[in-house]
Amino acid sequence: MSTVVVDPVTRIEGHLRLEVETDASGFIQRASSVGTMLRxxxxxxxxxxxxxxxxxxxxxxxxxxxxxxxxxxxxxEDALQYPIPENARIIRNLINGAQFVHDHVVHFYHLHxxxxxxxxxxxxADPAVTAELQRCISPQRTEDIxxxxxxxxxxxxxxxxxxxxxxxxxxxxxxxxxxKLPPELNLLAFAHYLEALAWQRSVARLHAVFGGKNPHPNxxxxxxxxxxxxxxxxxxxxxxxxxxVADIIAEMRRFIDQVYVPDxxxxxxxxxxWFTKGEGVGNFLTFGDFPLTSPGAPDRLIDGxxxxxxxxxxxNRDLSVVxxxxxxxxxxVRELVSHSWYDYGAGKDAALHPFDGETTxxxxxxQPPFNTLDVDGSYSWVKSPRWRGKAVEVGPLAHVxxxxxxxxxxxxxxxxxxxxxxxxxxxxxxxxMGRTAARALESKLLADEMSGxxxxxxxxxxxxxxxxHNNALFDPSTxxxxxxxxxxxxxxxxxxxxxxxxEDGKIANYQAVVPTTWNAGPRTxxxxxxxxxxxxxxxxxxxxxxxxxxxxxxLRTIHSFDPCMGCAVHLVDPDGxxxxxxxxx
Amino acid sequence: xxxxxxxxxxxxxxxVSRRSFLKFCALTASGLAxxxxxxxxxxxxxxxxxxxxxxxxxxxxxxxxxxTVLRSFEPSVESLILSxxxxxxxxxxxxxxxxxxxxxxxxxxxxxxxxxxxxxxVTRRDDGAWSIIGGEATIDIVRESAMDAALIIxxxxxxxxxxxxxxAPNPSDAVGVDELIASGELATAAPLINVPGxxxxxxxxxxxIVHFLAFGVPxxxxxxxxxxYYGQTVHDSCTRLPYFDAxxxxxxxxxxxxxxxxxxxNLGCRGPLTxxxxxxxxxxxxxxxPMHSGHGCLGCSEPGFWDRAGGFYTPPF
Numbered sequence: 001m002s003t004v005v006v007d008p009v010t011r012i013e014g015h016l017r018l019e020v021e022t023d024a025s026g027f028i029q030r031a032s033s034v035g036t037m038l039r040x041x042x043x044x045x046x047x048x049x050x051x052x053x054x055x056x057x058x059x060x061x062x063x064x065x066x067x068x069x070x071x072x073x074x075x076x077e078d079a080l081q082y083p084i085p086e087n088a089r090i091i092r093n094l095i096n097g098a099q100f101v102h103d104h105v106v107h108f109y110h111l112h113x114x115x116x117x118x119x120x121x122x123x124x125a126d127p128a129v130t131a132e133l134q135r136c137i138s139p140q141r142t143e144d145i146x147x148x149x150x151x152x153x154x155x156x157x158x159x160x161x162x163x164x165x166x167x168x169x170x171x172x173x174x175x176x177x178x179x180k181l182p183p184e185l186n187l188l189a190f191a192h193y194l195e196a197l198a199w200q201r202s203v204a205r206l207h208a209v210f211g212g213k214n215p216h217p218n219x220x221x222x223x224x225x226x227x228x229x230x231x232x233x234x235x236x237x238x239x240x241x242x243x244x245v246a247d248i249i250a251e252m253r254r255f256i257d258q259v260y261v262p263d264x265x266x267x268x269x270x271x272x273x274w275f276t277k278g279e280g281v282g283n284f285l286t287f288g289d290f291p292l293t294s295p296g297a298p299d300r301l302i303d304g305x306x307x308x309x310x311x312x313x314x315x316n317r318d319l320s321v322v323x324x325x326x327x328x329x330x331x332x333v334r335e336l337v338s339h340s341w342y343d344y345g346a347g348k349d350a351a352l353h354p355f356d357g358e359t360t361x362x363x364x365x366x367q368p369p370f371n372t373l374d375v376d377g378s379y380s381w382v383k384s385p386r387w388r389g390k391a392v393e394v395g396p397l398a399h400v401x402x403x404x405x406x407x408x409x410x411x412x413x414x415x416x417x418x419x420x421x422x423x424x425x426x427x428x429x430x431x432x433m434g435r436t437a438a439r440a441l442e443s444k445l446l447a448d449e450m451s452g453x454x455x456x457x458x459x460x461x462x463x464x465x466x467x468x469h470n471n472a473l474f475d476p477s478t479x480x481x482x483x484x485x486x487x488x489x490x491x492x493x494x495x496x497x498x499x500x501x502x503e504d505g506k507i508a509n510y511q512a513v514v515p516t517t518w519n520a521g522p523r524t525x526x527x528x529x530x531x532x533x534x535x536x537x538x539x540x541x542x543x544x545x546x547x548x549x550x551x552x553x554x555l556r557t558i559h560s561f562d563p564c565m566g567c568a569v570h571l572v573d574p575d576g577x578x579x580x581x582x583x584x585x
Numbered sequence: 586x587x588x589x590x591x592x593x594x595x596x597x598x599x600x601v602s603r604r605s606f607l608k609f610c611a612l613t614a615s616g617l618a619x620x621x622x623x624x625x626x627x628x629x630x631x632x633x634x635x636x637x638x639x640x641x642x643x644x645x646x647x648x649x650x651x652x653t654v655l656r657s658f659e660p661s662v663e664s665l666i667l668s669x670x671x672x673x674x675x676x677x678x679x680x681x682x683x684x685x686x687x688x689x690x691x692x693x694x695x696x697x698x699x700x701x702x703x704x705x706x707v708t709r710r711d712d713g714a715w716s717i718i719g720g721e722a723t724i725d726i727v728r729e730s731a732m733d734a735a736l737i738i739x740x741x742x743x744x745x746x747x748x749x750x751x752x753a754p755n756p757s758d759a760v761g762v763d764e765l766i767a768s769g770e771l772a773t774a775a776p777l778i779n780v781p782g783x784x785x786x787x788x789x790x791x792x793x794i795v796h797f798l799a800f801g802v803p804x805x806x807x808x809x810x811x812x813x814y815y816g817q818t819v820h821d822s823c824t825r826l827p828y829f830d831a832x833x834x835x836x837x838x839x840x841x842x843x844x845x846x847x848x849x850x851n852l853g854c855r856g857p858l859t860x861x862x863x864x865x866x867x868x869x870x871x872x873x874x875p876m877h878s879g880h881g882c883l884g885c886s887e888p889g890f891w892d893r894a895g896g897f898y899t900p901p902f
Contacts, residue, residue, distance in 0.1 A: 006683040007719045010676045013648045015718060036717040038708075039645050040756030041749065049896035055883060056891070059749045062649020062784065085839075106655070114680045156667065165636055165671040171689045172680030197663045201656050205872040212875030213868035214656065215649040215784050218883075220838055225880040227835075227843035234846035236873040244872070361756075363711040368722040381715075469839035474898075555682055566647045 001029065003372055004548045007036070009558060011111040013063045014565025016520065018536075018554060019375055022545060028554075031533075031540035032375040033520045035382035035568050038361065045510040049476070050076045050502050054219045057498065057512065061566045065215040066099045066207065067491035068498070068512070068567075073221045075498040078302050079485025080221075085467040088223035089294045090457045091210050093308075094245070095217070096289065096489065097450040098206040101252050103492040104396070104443045105260055107562045109189075109196035112436065115556045116267050117189040118179035119169055123158055125187035127151040133184050138262040144195065153191040173550040180270045189267065192259055199255050206248045209241045223469030228461060237468075242458065249454055253447045256440075264440040268422055268433050275424050277543065278432030278557035280535035281391045284314040284398035285518065287327065287497055289490035290449070302327060302486050308449060309399050309490050310406045313387055317430060319405040325387070327486050327497055330356065333513060336384045339377070339522035341365065349525065351386065354499040354511035355484065382568045384521030384534060385513050393535040394494025394518040395561060396439040397429060403445070410448070414441050432539070435560040476505035491515050493564050516568035519561050536561065636668070637798055638699040640690060640730055641675040644723040645716050645750045645759055646705025649784040650741040651677045657787035658870040665791055669798075670700075676718075687719045690730065697733030700794065701775070706743040706750045706759035709770075715757045724770070727762070731773040736797055737762060738778050740790060742885055745779035745809075752891035763809060776802045779809040783885035786866050789814045808888065810860065815886065820856035822864040824877050825849060843879060853898040854881030861886040 007017035017034040041060055045053060053076060058069040070092050077084060127150035134145050160166075173179075181189070204214040210226045211217020218225055229238035268275070288304050288311030295301050304311040304325075312322035326332055334351040337344055343360045344350040352358065364378050373379045386392075403411035418441060419426060428434055460466075473479065479502065487498040494515035501509035519535045526532050533541075536558060543553045643651070655662050666672045672679075673693035679686060693699060705723075708715040713722025731737055739762040742748040750759035763779065765771035780793055793811055796803050803811040820826065828834070828848040835843035836851055848854070856864075859882050863874040875882055883897055884890040893901075 005720075008676050008682060008686055010679050010682045010686050013677065014646075015643075015676075015716065017717075017720075037645060037723075038715045038757060039706075039750040039759070043754065043756040044749065044752045044891070049898065051898055052896045055897060056749065056752075059647050059649070059783065062647035062652050065649060065652065110655075110678060119680075160667050163636070165638075165673075167636075167666055167671045167673055168675055168679045170673060170679075170681070170692075171685040173685075194663050197655065198661065201658060201661065201870070204656055205869045208869035208872040208878070210878060212873050212878035212880055213863070215652045218875050218878065218880035220880065223839065225838045225878075227839050227879045229846070230841070230844040234844060236878040241873075361715075363714045365714060367712050368714055368717050368720060369725070370720045466844070467839060469837065471837035471839065474837065549684065551683065 002548075004545065004551060005372065006551050006554055007034075009555070009563070011114065011555075011559060012563040012565065013061060014563070014568070016558075016563055016565045018540070018558065019372060020540060020554065022548070026545040026548070028540050028543045028545070031537045032373070032379055033382070033522060033534065033536040034373060034380045035520060035565050037565065038381040040361070042359070042510045042512065045507050047506050049505070050079070050500060050507050051221045051474070051476075053500065053507060053510065054221070058216055060512065060514070061564055062215045063564055064099060064103060064491045064493065064567065066095045066211070066217060066219075067489055067496055069217075069219045070096060071487040071489040071496050071498045073219050073487070074301060074489065075485045075487025075500040076221045076502070077485070078300060078487060079483040079500055079502050080473050080479055081297060081300070082222055082470070082473045083296055084223040084294065084470055086294045087228070087457060087460055087465065087468050089291055090453050090460075091224040091226065091468065093290050093453050094450060094457070095207060095210055097446045097453070098203065098248070098252070100446045100492045101256065101443050102200055102203055104439045105196050105255065106200050108260060108264065108436070108440065109193045111562070112559045113189055113193060114172060115552060115559055116179070116271060117181060117186050118174055118176070119157070119172065119186065119190055120161065120174040121179065121181070121183045122154065122187035122190045123161065123183075125150075125154060125183035127154055127187065130184040130187045133188055137266045138258050141258040144191070150187055150191060153194065154187055157190060173552050176547070176550055176552055178546060178552050181267065185266060185270070189263060192263055195259065199251070203248050203252050206245055209236055209245055212236070220469060222471065222474050226468055228466040228468060246454060249447070249450050253451070256444050256447050261440050261444055264437055265418060265421060268437055271433055272422070272424065274433040274556065275428035275431045278435070278539045278560060279430045280393050280539040281533070282317050282430060283387075283390050283392040284401050285325065285387055285392040285394055285495055286311055286398050286402045286490060287325070287488040287495040288312075289488070302488065310402050312402060313392065314398075314401055314405060315390070317427070319401065322402065322405050327488060332388055333497070334386055335513065336386060336524045338384065338524045340380050340383050341378050342383065351389070354497065354513055355501070357511045380522045382517055382521050384524045385518050386524065386532070389526055389532070391532050391534045391538070392518060394515050395435070396442045396492070397435045398494060399442050399490060400438040401429070411445060414444065432557045432560040439562070479505055493562050493567070494518060514567040516564045520563055520565070520568050536563075636671040638693050639670045639672050639702060639794070640693055640699050641672065641702040641704060642723070642727060642730060643676050644703060644705035644707050644727065644744070645757065646741070646743060648677055650704040651675070653784035653787045654790055655787075656869055657791045659788060660791050660795070670794065683719070694730050694733065698735045700797070701730050701734040701737045702740055703727060703737065703744040703762050704740045706747045706761060707765055708750065708757040708759045710758040724765075727765070728771055731771060731775060734773060734775040736778065736802070737773065737775045738780055738793060739763065740780050741785060742781045742783045742890065745781040746888040748783065749891055777809055778802060778805065778811065781808075781810060781886040782861060783883070785886070786814075786862055786868060788866055789862055806860070810886070814862045814866070815860040817860065817862075817865065818857055819859050819861050819864045819874070819876070819882050823856055824864070838879060849876055849881040851900050852881050853896075853900060855884035855890070855893070855901050856882040858901055859884045859887055
């Protein structure tokens with residue numbers, strides 16, 4: 001056995017370390033996923049105005065920049081039984097939809113692509129063949145398809161490489177035998193790497209229209225703080241601003257249909273072996289999202305009805321049964337710290353529902369600098385959430401499987417046609433490349449839905465309903481002395497929940513269980529004494545490393561989850577006395 | 586870049602004409618605002634010379650400051666990283682991981698003279714174990730990378746002032762770069778520029794880098810912010826300013842006043858006390874800024890904004 005350490009894992013959000021043990025042939029026998037950064041955001045939340053919570057939790061992650069904010073306002077609204085106007089519901093769906101589509105494209109081209117695409121090899125491409133390839137995989141595309149265009153991109157790359165300063169591409173694993181794409185496809189992908197940079201900059205403007213800026217657009221408890229103009233120019237949400245939103249949605253759909261999805265399928269064809277590895281745990285969970293109607297009393301959003309992505313749990317790849325999920329049930333969603341740098345009052349092996357959660361950081365790792373961690377003890381700042389004791393995967397694959405399992409027609413058609421184009425069975429989804437493909441497919445599903453949501457918003461406005469915010473309960477003096485609520489959302493990386501306890505108008509307790517915590521958390525032990533690995537750790541088992549110094553195989557699978565470590569290592573539960581313990585640590 | 590050579594000499598030695606150099610200078614100088622087309626000139630000018638090495642260190646951050654750079658319209662990020670700078674270390678974008686990534690950083694700082702960008706606050710808790718990269722505490726990596734740097738830019742409120750991690754009760758004992766230098770915990774001869782904001786406006790970040798390359802450190806205010814971007818409050822150029830002057834205020838987010846663009850002061854807007862370029866430069870290629878889209882200013886370019894009395898919805902005065 002030898003230990004291979006990958007730290008930092010780059011091209012992700014935040015700080016992740018992996019320690020894997022390989023046998024003599026380079027096969028991974030055990031993997032340990034380590035979150036290496038902690039800020040203590042939820043400790044900071046204590047005693048603050050719950051109406052401010054969206055802004056603070058938003059800073060858990062600047063990539064999924066709207067995810068925590070929306071979840072937070074939902075949690076406070078749930079606690080106060082605070083209804084929001086129909087237009088606010090739609091605006092939030094548009095913002096979250098745009099977040100998915102934006103994030104997934106940036107993930108694919110700028111974070112994940114270099115695991116599959118050898119940039120240097122693109123120098124050997126024949127631009128004429130690249131142009132032909134482009135026409136072949138995306139016949140509907142009409143711009144940036146000429147031979148001259150690809151020759152120009154190649155020349156730009158050549159100048160860059162010849163400058164001798166490779167910048168972010170320096171020390172990449174170029175020429176690694178695991179790179180399988182022909183030079184022409186590498187050139188196509190590099191051209192789209194650059195195009196996607198321009199595209200993402202443009203489509204992020206949707207957030208700026210409603211939220212004033214991106215990253216970190218603004219939100220408000222009680223609806224959307226973006227009043228619709230009564231005359232052109234009064235606010236950004238006027239005829240021109242809404243027209244811009246329509247244009248951006250069209251621009252998103254065009255890029256997804258003509259570039260992202262075709263590129264994903266084209267690249268996947270050369271890596272079919274990656275449809276059979278990197279599965280993970282085979283269990284999938286969604287909290288659900290994109291409410292299609294506005295709940296009113298006594299219905300609550302938390303009931304989980306009428307969501308575009310349904311809520312539930314799939315176990316052992318069995319798509320015939322979707323297990324119901326209750327976020328309020330103390331037996332279901334629980335977090336463990338058996339191998340995390342925290343203590344629990346009831347002992348390291350306790351499992352706590354977020355409403356009862358506690359956090360006492362206790363760093364027991366080696367003093368830095370260090371070479372390896374003791375992975376039999378505590379080894380991560382990430383906790384381990386479990387559903388009824390089981391490790392589950394969250395994220396795009398879970399979303400697509402949930403839609404597929406519940407019979408969503410557009411999803412079934414899209415997935416089936418992609419699988420048949422690639423000539424792989426449905427089981428191929430349970431893999432590294434399956435996860436990557438699911439991300440592209442759900443981008444299409446959401447971008448298409450966004451057009452319909454936008455039309456609804458325009459129809460409401462045309463019919464004279466321009467309400468975006470309900471002021472009725474904004475003043476804390478209208479609130480009960482005690483309230484608690486749950487906010488949930490599907491982020492691009494999966495299920496996200498916030499649990500808030502409000503006392504006398506202030507935050508008494510705030511808990512967040514976030515997507516990458518589900519996926520990246522360290523191993524736990526179940527009631528029978530068996531080791532339960534989370535998705536990251538389980539997915540790496542059996543991978544063979546060609547060259548431990550260039551662990552591209554590990555990066556492929558871990559990147560297929562799109563880790564967001566800032567989310568994973570926020571810190572929970574400022575519960576009374578624990579705060580003091582935090583301070584003296 | 587050799588330190589004794591001026592930027593112009595350096596460019597001319599590389600065969601760049603004086604004319605294009607002057608054009609570049611004029612645009613950069615006026616610009617600070619980098620008008621449309623400036624990026625091309627800068628690219629044309631810098632494309633043929635060794636690009637300055639930039640090391641971007643991510644400490645206790647949310648990646649919002651990296652994301653914001655991706656949103657820069659002029660210059661664009663693709664022009665920036667391919668033509669204007671050599672971004673030799675940036676965890677979110679760089680190709681290699683692990684040892685190869687850390688090797689890239691060490692190679693890049695070996696010669697010195699690089700620009701060090703720090704993003705995120707720096708924790709001192711448990712010997713720095715609350716933020717570790719490659720088995721090393723971030724505070725030590727900052728020390729190592731700052732030693733021979735030509736310039737340090739603290740990007741975002743966290744790196745500049747400690748930001749959210751530093752907010753009460755500061756569980757991780759986090760501070761910004763300025764405080765590390767002031768307390769003697771970070772030794773460096775390099776000048777420090779703070780580019781605060783949560784996140785900063787992308788063109789402000791790229792503009793500061795380009796300004797430094799052309800002219801050196803820009804004029805800074807008492808908080809080490811470039812006055813060209815942080816010399817005015819966001820209130821001074823707000824679209825809602827005429828309503829403030831007329832004392833017409835929105836009282837809720839969706840009342841008739843809000844819809845007509847009235848001043849958001851009574852909804853907590855911190856604009857009159859916040860120095861930044863949001864209402865002049867605007868966000869996302871000029872698309873909007875917070876008040877124009879209906880929400881007050883949080884004051885995110887000011888130290889301690891997370892701990893402001895009364896929270897974000899209490900009028901500042």
